[in-house]
Amino acid sequence: MIGDYIKDSYNYIKNNFSKFLIGGILSLISGIFLGVMTFFISYLGNLYDISRVVFLIPIFIIMFIILLTIIFIISGYYVRVMKNTVENKEAPDWDNIWELFVSGLLYTVGMLILSIIFLIIPFIIILMAILFININTKLSVLTIILGLLLFIPFILCLTLYQPLASVNFSVNGFFGFFEFRKIFKLMSLKYVLLLIVVFIISFIVNLIISIPFIILKIVFLIANSDISFMIADILESTVSLFVSFFLGIFSYRCYSLYYKDKIGER
Template sequence: MRKLEDYISDAFRYAFSDIKKGLVGGLLYAISGALSVFVSIVIEPGMMEGVYLEKFTTLLILSSIGFLIGLIVGFLVDGYYIRVMKTTVEGSNTLPEWNNISDLLVKGFLYTIGTLILVIIFMLPLIILFIIGIFAMAIDSSGIIGLPLLLISLLLMILLIILFILYSYLAEVNFSVKGFFGFFEFKKIFKLMSLKYVVLLILVVIITVIVLLIVSSPFIIVYMLYAAQTPSFYYEYIPSTPMIIIKLISTIVSSFVGFFMEVFSKRAIALYYKDKIEELE
């Protein structure tokens, strides 16, 4: 297997290996981000005050259209990530084409559904235990039974979240290769995990977070400085035009860079998956 630094360096080179393809993905992701800002502004409680029924209906229709377009673009980009992982496992060292759009949309949709099912599977024990704890506290007012169960639920939640993160990254690569049911090959996916994988995942997450913080921090600072000079009610409930513009630009830039960082992370984990599969065989 490769060294950790090899996974990181290869993934970075790969993410920026074809600027044209990267620009397509970055722009699509930026559009999705911009639409999410638009929808969030439209449904802002303060924006709805004093709005007549006609205007409210128009805003509702526009926000619904924006949401649907953003959702479709999201499926498209997610489908491309799946293609990135699949071609990586197959041995390709170049970014895949933005073709066969219907395939990208279907893969993106299935990816979303599969991820939601995994969340339910991993969180189900926690939900059951939490409900039992609530009932126990309602029956036993002293909390001798219910309180310990709630504390156990909290610890279990932390454990399950960590486990889900470790599992989901490899599961999505397995999905890209095996199809939808690749999400649920639990025995195989847990077998692929190792200390090297955990360290690699931590490094990938840290690098991604640092890059996104560097990109977004100037906008956050400007936003906070402007907000500090604005009456609290005004910026909390009725966003001003400058604040909306700052938020919009920040989201667009962060989303654009975020696409490249997602490709970087998918590539790094897919390379590990490929090497580990070959090692086990």
């Protein structure tokens, strides 16, 4: 039952909170980096002294590399969570950071390739329509609209495919992303409902977190305090990313439990 997946995933986080806290802190750090980098971008745009720009760009690049490294490590940990869930193992440790980094990198590359595979057709249609817009404007506009409409079913298919493909990757390696027949066969109405429930829970949690910051930013906006508004924005991003790590654990645990049950039925 879907309720069992939800309850199990919640207890999984509660019982292993000390382990997962490391990931939450890493996500929090990435939020700080992201906020500072956003400030850097806006600051660089207002600089007219080329020497300062040249000095600050390397700092920005270093921060970007650190941010990517953290993201890959966190993604690698998600992969471990999925694999351990399917194999009935306890929550994973944060050992062998290089392995986490590589797993996270492969996971990111795999997700990117999947996005290209699923969305390449409507993208090409829109691109071709734009290139020939001067030849036949009406036909090109209609083709662009068609391409945009095609994005809807393709994005829907991608949304359904990615969670199970992620679990399959964690168990079977990189090419597990592309076992299309197997993964589509694992889908069911129960799976669709699980996705909806997980989305609703994540949406509600994110909304609860965002509301205080939205109110705070409105107050600063009325007070015309740009610095305070920016600080509130960075704080919101940081807290949201901290919580998003736990939501990620929750989501991947749910999908992995479903995957394990479906594989067990075959």
